[in-house]
Amino acid sequence: MDLAVRLQGITKRYGRVTALDGVDLTIPAGSVYGVVGPNGAGKTTLMRLLVGALAPDEGDIEVLGADLRRERRRVRSHIGYMPQAPVLYEDLTAAENVAFFARGHLLDDVGDAVRRSLEFTDLVDRADDLVRTLSGGMRQRVSLAATLVHQPRVLLLDEPTAGVDPELRHSFWERFRDLTTHGATLLISTHQMDEVVHCDRVAILRAGTVLTEETPQRILTEGRATVTVWTGETPHRHEVADYPGEVPRLLRRWQLDPAVTRIEIEGQTLEDAVLALIEDEEAGAHDG
Amino acid sequence: MTASRTAAVAARVLRQLARDRRFVVLMLVAPLGIVFFTKTLFDAADTPLLDVTPFAVPFGCFIIHFATFILTALVLVRERTAETMERMFINGYHRSEIITGYLLAYTTLATALSLLVLAELQWLFALGYGVGRLASIFLVMWLLAMISMALGILVSNAARSEAQVIPFIPAIVLPSLIFSGIIVAVDRMPVWAQVLSRISPMYYANEVLQELIAGSGLGGDVASVVMLPVGGIVVLLLATQTLREKG
Numbered sequence: 001m002d003l004a005v006r007l008q009g010i011t012k013r014y015g016r017v018t019a020l021d022g023v024d025l026t027i028p029a030g031s032v033y034g035v036v037g038p039n040g041a042g043k044t045t046l047m048r049l050l051v052g053a054l055a056p057d058e059g060d061i062e063v064l065g066a067d068l069r070r071e072r073r074r075v076r077s078h079i080g081y082m083p084q085a086p087v088l089y090e091d092l093t094a095a096e097n098v099a100f101f102a103r104g105h106l107l108d109d110v111g112d113a114v115r116r117s118l119e120f121t122d123l124v125d126r127a128d129d130l131v132r133t134l135s136g137g138m139r140q141r142v143s144l145a146a147t148l149v150h151q152p153r154v155l156l157l158d159e160p161t162a163g164v165d166p167e168l169r170h171s172f173w174e175r176f177r178d179l180t181t182h183g184a185t186l187l188i189s190t191h192q193m194d195e196v197v198h199c200d201r202v203a204i205l206r207a208g209t210v211l212t213e214e215t216p217q218r219i220l221t222e223g224r225a226t227v228t229v230w231t232g233e234t235p236h237r238h239e240v241a242d243y244p245g246e247v248p249r250l251l252r253r254w255q256l257d258p259a260v261t262r263i264e265i266e267g268q269t270l271e272d273a274v275l276a277l278i279e280d281e282e283a284g285a286h287d288g
Numbered sequence: 289m290t291a292s293r294t295a296a297v298a299a300r301v302l303r304q305l306a307r308d309r310r311f312v313v314l315m316l317v318a319p320l321g322i323v324f325f326t327k328t329l330f331d332a333a334d335t336p337l338l339d340v341t342p343f344a345v346p347f348g349c350f351i352i353h354f355a356t357f358i359l360t361a362l363v364l365v366r367e368r369t370a371e372t373m374e375r376m377f378i379n380g381y382h383r384s385e386i387i388t389g390y391l392l393a394y395t396t397l398a399t400a401l402s403l404l405v406l407a408e409l410q411w412l413f414a415l416g417y418g419v420g421r422l423a424s425i426f427l428v429m430w431l432l433a434m435i436s437m438a439l440g441i442l443v444s445n446a447a448r449s450e451a452q453v454i455p456f457i458p459a460i461v462l463p464s465l466i467f468s469g470i471i472v473a474v475d476r477m478p479v480w481a482q483v484l485s486r487i488s489p490m491y492y493a494n495e496v497l498q499e500l501i502a503g504s505g506l507g508g509d510v511a512s513v514v515m516l517p518v519g520g521i522v523v524l525l526l527a528t529q530t531l532r533e534k535g
Binding site: 051052053073076077079081083085087088089091092096100101102103104105106130146150 | 290292293296300303304307308370371372374375376377378379380381
């Protein structure tokens with residue numbers, strides 16, 4: 001398995017605050033990798049470390065097999081970073097912004113790269129509009145276009161869908177998936193748990209540590225479910241911890257009872273499952 | 289450092305300036321207004337025997353020093369606080385390219401400002417200087433503007449917000465006026481003040497200007513003439529080295 005990113009024992013402190021505490025992560029090439037967690041979990045710090053905008057206090061970072069500390073400039077030419085806020089020049093047009101960031105990469109044909117990037121983000125009609133006249137969602141698109149313009153192999157997207165309406169959010173995820181079909185690796189941070197389902201793997205970050213690192217499907221199957229068996233007008237509620245394993249066993253107990261009129265199974269959402277994982281970890285930490 | 293990236297920064301800054309006409313007009317008009325107020329002050333003092341030229345011309349220079357210093361410091365701090373500076377680095381721009389690009393773009397503004405202030409001085413104070421002397425004074429103004437911009441970049445590296453630039457105004461700009469020799473001759477000051485004056489670009493500018501006003505030409509004080517570009521290069525190197533790439 002080719003690795004796009006490898007973090008080993010990464011610790012980052014801001015004064016007395018430890019933003020990341022011994023984080024180990026490996027991100028396979030060509031995947032969509034999600035980093036989820038509440039505000040202050042260390043997601044943005046992780047992103048900024050990966051792009052070389054911050055230096056870790058401890059640990060090593062490899063991007064595409066190169067040591068970030070030693071080969072920062074070379075690594076950056078293969079990285080596209082989309083910050084949380086659309087960091088753009090408001091008094092330039094969308095196309096001028098994208099072209100300016102493209103020129104930093106010394107591309108052979110800046111005009112063509114800008115055109116392709118604006119087409120991909122569906123911004124051709126607004127290319128000549130000043131950024132200050134664009135809506136928040138449009139600005140996010142310009143920011144994405146500037147991130148993609150040099151066709152990076154690794155994309156670091158820090159909360160790219162924050163403040164974006166559901167329709168645009170859906171279109172963003174379609175575009176992200178498109179990028180992996182062209183060989184790109186995406187690392188996406190989000191605090192919107194429902195977006196995790198779009199990722200191939202997910203790391204759940206809390207207070208600077210990785211609680212778990214799994215596929216979204218696996219996180220869901222570890223979630224709980226509420227099974228309500230109705231006998232006439234009387235509900236019988238059962239909480240099951242292992243949703244796919246326990247539910248069939250539980251139902252077998254009821255299936256021959258002629259009094260059963262209805263069975264309702266309410267599985268946890270991914271958001272519930274992630275929050276439960278975080279709560280379990282916190283409870284474990286307090287007990288320990 | 290590549291020329292194309294440097295040119296991209298300069299072109300981008302110039303484009304932004306061209307779109308912000310109100311800022312450009314204020315940037316050019318405000319110094320002209322201050323020079324005009326200075327003339328009004330001297331007229332009101334009504335001292336016909338006093339030749340105000342040795343004060344007025346260097347003071348015009350000081351206004352350019354003040355304006356270009358503040359402008360550069362604020363613009364670069366804004367670039368940092370808006371995180372566009374970080375995005376430039378991430379997208380391949382180097383420190384030297386960013387600084388040189390900014391200098392190239394703002395040089396156009398500084399050149400226009402120097403020409404306008406010089407023309408106003410010539411007209412208001414009826415200097416009656418020939419082209420050669422005016423060109424020499426312009427060169428001093430222009431070099432001072434370059435150092436001031438480099439100083440602005442240096443200061444912006446130490447400030448994390450626009451508000452943090454404000455303490456640098458009295459800390460850098462006012463001593464450069466006090467120790468320049470424009471108000472009181474430096475050799476009448478205590479030794480420590482004379483030492484301090486030697487690190488102020490305004491001191492060297494004033495030394496050269498006094499020679500020019502007296503009619504000696506640029507050869508009258510070659511050391512001070514040389515110190516202006518040398519000082520500019522030193523400050524620029526310092527600014528480049530201290531421009532933070534990492535948070």
